[in-house]
Amino acid sequence: MSLWKIAWRSIQQRALASGLTALSMTLGVALVVAVLVIYGVLDKSFKRGAQGYDMIVGAKGSPLQLVLTTVYHLGRPPGTIPYQYYLDLSPGGRFSDAVRAAVPVCVGGNYKGFRVIGTEPYYFADFEYLEGEQYEFAEGRNFNAGNYFEAVIGSTVARETGLEVGDTFRPVHGLDAEQGEEHEPFTVVGILAPTGTPNDRALFVNIEGFYLVHEHEEEDQAGGEAAGDETVAPAGATHGGDGEASSGGRPEAPGTEDEELEKLLARQMTAVLVLRKDPMSPEFDEPDVTNPLALPRLINREPDAQAVEPAQVIADLFGGIVGNVQTILLVLAVLIVIVAGIGILVSIYNSMNDRRHEIAIMRALGARRVTVMMIILCESILLAIGGGLLGVLLGHSLTWAFSPMIAEHTGVIVRPWEFQLTELILVPGLVLLATAVGYLPAVVAYRTDVAQSLTAGA
Amino acid sequence: MEESGKLLELRKVKKSFPQPDGSRLHVLDIPRFEVDAGEQLAIMGKSGCGKSTLLHLIAGISRPDSGRIMIDGWDITLFEEHECDIFRAKMVGYVFQTFNLLPGFTALENVLMGMTFGPRPPERSVVRHFFERVLWGPARAERARARRLLERVGLGHRLTHRPTQLSVGEQQRVAVARALANRPKLILADEPTANVDVGHQQQIIDLLCQTCREENVALLIVTHAPEVAEQFERIEMLEELNAVIVQ
Ligand SMILES: Nc1ncnc2c1ncn2[C@@H]1O[C@H](COP(=O)(O)OP(=O)(O)OP(=O)(O)O)[C@@H](O)[C@H]1O
Ligand SMILES: [Mg+2]
Numbered sequence: 001m002s003l004w005k006i007a008w009r010s011i012q013q014r015a016l017a018s019g020l021t022a023l024s025m026t027l028g029v030a031l032v033v034a035v036l037v038i039y040g041v042l043d044k045s046f047k048r049g050a051q052g053y054d055m056i057v058g059a060k061g062s063p064l065q066l067v068l069t070t071v072y073h074l075g076r077p078p079g080t081i082p083y084q085y086y087l088d089l090s091p092g093g094r095f096s097d098a099v100r101a102a103v104p105v106c107v108g109g110n111y112k113g114f115r116v117i118g119t120e121p122y123y124f125a126d127f128e129y130l131e132g133e134q135y136e137f138a139e140g141r142n143f144n145a146g147n148y149f150e151a152v153i154g155s156t157v158a159r160e161t162g163l164e165v166g167d168t169f170r171p172v173h174g175l176d177a178e179q180g181e182e183h184e185p186f187t188v189v190g191i192l193a194p195t196g197t198p199n200d201r202a203l204f205v206n207i208e209g210f211y212l213v214h215e216h217e218e219e220d221q222a223g224g225e226a227a228g229d230e231t232v233a234p235a236g237a238t239h240g241g242d243g244e245a246s247s248g249g250r251p252e253a254p255g256t257e258d259e260e261l262e263k264l265l266a267r268q269m270t271a272v273l274v275l276r277k278d279p280m281s282p283e284f285d286e287p288d289v290t291n292p293l294a295l296p297r298l299i300n301r302e303p304d305a306q307a308v309e310p311a312q313v314i315a316d317l318f319g320g321i322v323g324n325v326q327t328i329l330l331v332l333a334v335l336i337v338i339v340a341g342i343g344i345l346v347s348i349y350n351s352m353n354d355r356r357h358e359i360a361i362m363r364a365l366g367a368r369r370v371t372v373m374m375i376i377l378c379e380s381i382l383l384a385i386g387g388g389l390l391g392v393l394l395g396h397s398l399t400w401a402f403s404p405m406i407a408e409h410t411g412v413i414v415r416p417w418e419f420q421l422t423e424l425i426l427v428p429g430l431v432l433l434a435t436a437v438g439y440l441p442a443v444v445a446y447r448t449d450v451a452q453s454l455t456a457g458a
Numbered sequence: 459m460e461e462s463g464k465l466l467e468l469r470k471v472k473k474s475f476p477q478p479d480g481s482r483l484h485v486l487d488i489p490r491f492e493v494d495a496g497e498q499l500a501i502m503g504k505s506g507c508g509k510s511t512l513l514h515l516i517a518g519i520s521r522p523d524s525g526r527i528m529i530d531g532w533d534i535t536l537f538e539e540h541e542c543d544i545f546r547a548k549m550v551g552y553v554f555q556t557f558n559l560l561p562g563f564t565a566l567e568n569v570l571m572g573m574t575f576g577p578r579p580p581e582r583s584v585v586r587h588f589f590e591r592v593l594w595g596p597a598r599a600e601r602a603r604a605r606r607l608l609e610r611v612g613l614g615h616r617l618t619h620r621p622t623q624l625s626v627g628e629q630q631r632v633a634v635a636r637a638l639a640n641r642p643k644l645i646l647a648d649e650p651t652a653n654v655d656v657g658h659q660q661q662i663i664d665l666l667c668q669t670c671r672e673e674n675v676a677l678l679i680v681t682h683a684p685e686v687a688e689q690f691e692r693i694e695m696l697e698e699l700n701a702v703i704v705q
Pocket of ligand 2: 509510511648
């Protein structure tokens, strides 16, 4: 008989009371685990979106608003910026020294509540959605720069709308409402593999098609209201002739036709997503080369644009709001665990009266005071750890049960058995708690008067 | 340590208990009491005269007010409490009147329990002993001995029974097996047959006497029943040993 086994037997003896106290511990720990997992999900879903590009150039206004619209497809964009900034950041442009990749995005329109974003096809080639993770196509291919009405859709969009490769869809005006006029139809040519980023919930259309649509509108409405939430200002003409811009084609600062250029420059867009070069690279030792680190400052000096670093903005938001909420939830959950621990104390303490005789027998058999004390502590620890492990299982099972819902609302795929590192604190934490709450009954056991308890009978 | 050849020697042992009114109730004052190794004797005395108290003192469960209690040459009154515990686990087996067994444990586990608290065999390392006690329990050899002891008391077929599933007589037999678990030199039995019917009474007494003789263990049995006492060559009346007259 080891001390653990002796402790386990006395738990078995009072199976109902022990079970109930362990259950309360299970619930408390499950809550802690759930909070940790949810925090992990939020943390990931926020930080994931920021991957791929490290700077966003958009209209002056709230940096957070800019990040939320471009990275998370949430809320309204702060405004638009001239197309010129895209040309400035593209090869040959005035900021191009510091830029590795720049992709324009136009936010506007939705399809069945999912954002429709106009962009260039190399969005999916130039950016990794996570470090080392390239965008992949579950079906079909990337859209072709020359085919203006092609589109690529995120995995969640595909699942929920039932759109398949070859289908067409008509985006409607407005960012989230479904009412409004319908655009020209776009054809789905590819479905992205799940990324766990907000992009799973977006439709990407050829930016050229986007501009074309708005040109028609302008013609139709004769420059009517720029539709409040519509951020793509109607602009001049289309880009080049048929087939000129082929798939993967990079924009060149067009200068051949003045009219062409004029039309381009009249365009507006929501933002340019920028991946800067490594500032440590020796090329930036030259004084007349724009340093990537200086780029945001240079752009912020411009009259109608700002540059934000999404990672910084997200970290501020996350630390400021989400982090506090998590702390509050965690404190509540830990309090519940402590209450469950006190439940263990009460349960064992109440049983001590009946156990005086048992303890006296053990002492008569030669058990030391510390030994009977340890048996009680073992019992407390078994209850706490047993209940706690069940709680960890329950917590993960709950997140498993809710993972489809989480994936749907946040775009983050929760792997329910992916343990958070912080959960490891639970084990020593529970042992500590169990020792603390087991101490009082253990002292009762320690102090039991053997001779008296033996003669008192059972 | 004195060599006198006696297993147990009491010298001028006094014991009193505090009373509610503040005075002390003097229960025992034994000038001299000795038991030889392997000796078997019965102690009789009327109820409340201090028989259980005497056994508690011998077992080191409670302390005398004064005097010396020597077991196998060791004066246990000089021991620290935890030393007393270890000494008791090693030297003394105890059988009570009733409720001997721990209710949550099987017969075999009750016997093993005695070994759990027993001393570390000299050939076993401290580390191994610790792990065996705290984590995985007694070695196979100990389990085998526990099983043999239960077979010896005729309960080889009741190893996994809980005390509630055993008759009172069977429970007492388990208690006898448990008292022998650590190969003690002295067994103290406090009215082991008081709650057992006459047929089983004899069985238990026979078992105690026979196994104690075989293992060369001294047996000190407290009893009310004359038919039990008269089977022993040596019968002590506590009132005669004791200088105190308890009312
Ligand atoms: N812890 C104690 N506190 C106060 N008095 C005690 C205590 N233990 C025993 N006594 C008293 O000491 C006396 C002897 O008690 P003890 O239990 O030794 O008697 P006993 O001879 O075993 O009696 P019985 O045959 O009924 O078991 C009794 O009068 C009892 O009331
Ligand atoms: Mg008694």
